[in-house]
Amino acid sequence: MKADQAPAPYDAVVDLLGRYFEGLHHSDTAILREVFHPAALYATATEGPLYTLDMASYFPIVDKRPSPASKGEPRTDRIVSIEFAGPVTAFARVECSIAPKRFTDLLTLVRVDGRWQILSKVFHFELQPA
Template identity: 65%
Template sequence: MMDRTYADITAALGDYFDGLYHSDTSRLARIFHPQAIYACATEGTLTHLTMEHYFPLVDARPSPASRGEPRADRIVSIEFAGPVTAFVRAECAIGPKHFTDLLTMVKLDDRWQIMSKVFHFDLRSA
């Protein structure tokens, strides 16, 4: 049972990583719950967005794919709090920013969805 659950989350996160790499909010909308939050405090102030405000930013930026950037996305860990609640630590990169994403996920409507994305980034030279 748990193996299937890990596989389901891993498969669902394909939309997350592909959506970020291709700046494709239609893919991101499949994995983010409509009421999800996006938050970061790396630069000393809180960035806190809803999907209504986050998706237009993604739509407006050139995709890593269009710039020929190598993919650096991976799932570091998945922890379960129960059969419909999970915590995922993931990594990815966009330009010089290398992200550590802490994703809380819930299984609603028979699919895994991100409820919150709280992240940190480091700047790295090319």
């Protein structure tokens, strides 16, 4: 690949997801601000009623929690699948852990301003055995 060429869409999304996992593992909102679109939605209904946050509400929560890395937790993240709906729209199913929870994240992605970003994170979690 020439220096002036953008990475192929699949490679660019894999790179974005790697940064996403890194940001979560280190509770690093500087990284997470790069991977999430400013208008992104965070949502789950795992514990009952629908729970949603915008990024302005989500990032302070991440900033306050001890990172999995600081607690010596191993990384368990993996990309389950990536699908493209077109040249600027994709969907990724990924898994990761932040003890005591094991997450399945359904991420919608858009390519805007020349880069891929997460536009929504809808997730389910289960408690891991002790």
